[in-house]
Amino acid sequence: MAAAPDSPLYLGLDFSTQQLKAAAIDGNLRVVHQDSVQFDCELPEFRTQGGVHIQEDKLTVTSPVLMWVKALDLLLDKMKRAGFDFSRVRALSGSGQQHGAVFWRRGASQTLNQLHPDQSLHQLLQGSFSVADSPVWMDSSSTQQCHDLQAAVGGALKLAEITGSRAYERFTGNQIAKLCQSRTEVYRDTERISLISSFAASLFLGGYAAIDFSDGSGMNLLDIRTRSWSKVCLEATAPHLDCLLGSPLPSSSVQGPVSSYFVRRHGFSESCAVLSFTGDNPASLAGMRLQQGDIAVSLGTSDTVFLWIQQPRPALEGHIFCNPVDRQAYMALLCFKNGSLTRERIRNECAGGSWETFSAALRDTPLGNNGNVGFYFDTVEITPSAVGVYRFDSEDSEVSSLSPQVEVRALVEGQFLSRRLHAERLGYSIIPGTRVLATGGASSNKEILQVLSDVFNAPVYTIDLSNSTCLGSAYRALHGLAAESGASFFDVVKNAPEPQLVATPHPAAQQVYDHMLERYARLEDSVLRKSCT
Template identity: 60%
Template sequence: MAEEGRLFLGVEISTQQIKTIAINSRLDVTNEYNVKFDTELPEYKTHGGANIHEDHVTVTAPTAMWVKALDLLLDTMKADNFPFSRVAALSGTGQQHGSVYWKKGARDTLSSLNPSKSFSDQLQDCFSIRDSPIWMDASTTKQCRDLEEKVGGPQSLTDITGSRGYERLTGNQIAKQYQTQRAAYENTERISLVSSFAACLFIGDYAPIDDSDGSGMNLMDIRTRKWSPQCLDACAPNLDQVLGPIVPSAQLVGKVSQFLVERYDFSPNCQVGAFTGDNPASLAGLAPKQGDLIVSLGTSDTVFLWLTEPKPALVGHIFANPVDTTAYMALLCFKNGSLTRERVRDDNADKSWDKFGELLQKSPLGNNGNIGIYFDITEIQPVVEGVYRFNEKDEEVSSFPPEVEVRALIEGQFMARRVYSETLGFQIGINNGDPGSACWYCRDTFQFVTSTTHK
């Protein structure tokens, strides 16, 4: 196929929808499609793409819903005359930490799908556990503590896997399924992450887990990029066989299945790259390099770090870097993000971002020594709730003038982002790219300056 005619497809199974984007060789976006779970597949009765159970801590998504959503997505594209035959390669991403349990015998079904029938019609009985645990689940505290104890404590688990035991991480979810649904686990042929599950549907076979998404499971040794036998044994028996191999995030895992060739007119030469998690994909999509720090401002703020010498700590996560197999990425999440900023805006700036910006400019960098800490809800790091204000004399005060409050919020949030980034091994202004333009943060004035002017 001539280069100018090729298309490249990206697919994502996120929490609330499945979506795809097509680009050409010039990286121009040519097509976009999505299927929203709640509104377009109401029969699954999800809210925000999930089902919250009666205990309020168990959160799942119907695996069959994701399959049916892919049917609907591809059928919509076909009805729109999307040129599947021009797709030279595809890859994608999935919400991190979700898990899919393939029933024994499912591989045979997956590899021999009838193109006259849908994915959903043929795969509906292929899952030993029908409701997939997802990242919102918080029901595995016992399994987290058990895993930490079996490997020598929280820091030992962190040193191996990059994270202490977290309820949403997949290893703890698998341990729970083994303990509470033993027969279903023993009838499981393969466990996929949401990302590798999506890849399975495209290649018509079990796709391997990529190392970057795999490092968010409390099961992989982040330095060897292989499963940790100690962690596997602590969660469930024969887990190395059930999980299958780990591959680099950039590896090709096969070509599209004959089912897709015949049903949608994909080219039989269309390559499929390993799918990865949404957080690693966010890092990769910004094309970072060593020393880069990326801040995503949302309901929760997320900080992504490119690391070469990580320091695993009991805060945040360290994953295998999806771009460079010799590097790492760190992820820090802060609950008090946009909603906290909006609350301070509403209280001090008449609910106007323009006025918020004007107030920010009225107080100088460093805020004349006034510092604020704003945790409207219990923060992840540190585990604290409340609002704390300190004046230039380091005395706690009950309030600030609006212009001081606004700057205290912004500077306090970013100081916290820096402190925890350094805890994981990130060094601002040291070996971070071009030394002539590296960013330092002056502790005396709370002001960002370049290394060439820093004294």
């Protein structure tokens, strides 16, 4: 049944690396409009490749702030031409690529508050940024600042215990420290520092939006337990930083009504609420509707694992963020570089390039692979930090090769044992009702998903994440209004499309893989020692 022509809509936006996307849903969670702007091809004047500028040192990676502003102008104009009725939008929220920073020049708040509807945002905000090109998540030029921050707080693990992660070059606090040290005058001319998410929210508010708890967790600055800025981290980063960042707010906060600029220029309702924007990873968690005990596994070029956890155990690997849909919970994120490309290599070498033969090898070999285990780090792995290929037989003796079928299972079991091991080290635990949500290219292979189900001893469902950030943002916009009357996020999204069940664990899986996981952990330690020598 179609939505009534005047029924309320909820708008979600995503300022990602390569494009700006939007999705609008109605009160029944049906998507009624989608649109996007591709940065490279639709805004060629900014001369980006993949949405970024890579500097000569190959370490410094930035994006033009005004490109994001102009993309919003273009997106809203596209939507209006397509007949989208902005007056029906009751609330909006959004996400931004995590770890990017926007530095507002002194006087920018006054400009934001006095936007004239006869001009585009791009024209009005030309002089509002003290840094024209913002550092983004691909930047790795702040190594020294990472060392300094960890030293100031008492080491990498101590920093992880406070902020949820050890120091990372791409994290915003270290980017701020680098700017403060290398471009002091620019830092002094800065009135406010936003994340890309809170920058985007600021455009809609006509004033500075607060950083939300969840995206703020990706800065190496927020104490994830108190949900406030860590004084020791702020002091180690830059002077007066608390004033420049403002106070963080819960991810479900209504930050105010939409600016009169959008009412007069685009026809938004004066009562349209602007919810906190958050990072793209937290928004994806909302879009997937992950629940307590769930784990999402994206099987792509790299494999990414999202976790819903209650009691975090920050470690030197992976990240703990405040949960964007539950103020008492956390989310964890793990990234594994050796994903589908490694699976394709083993397919080529052991299955004649055929996925059918690869799948048959998984069907024809037993759970546990008769004790044969493999570690396949074709390139330097992120989790754990190791490189090389290591194979072990049932006696824990390293061997130079395995039969093709055994090699296939050793690869897939080893990858999923690694995902489970490192998830549990961050505080994840399998509970009754746990689901594994699989997405990405390899999620189309039922035999791979069966191994995933067996290793985690949980049912596996497939889910389409192609628009999870926008959907998550739209869901959060709807929830933000409902939360004021006490509704939970899951009350609001209970009628969203369900993921599809594709695999259930073998009855013997728990006995096999609980034992195998302990052994895998011991062997990984030996691999790390070998890899470091």
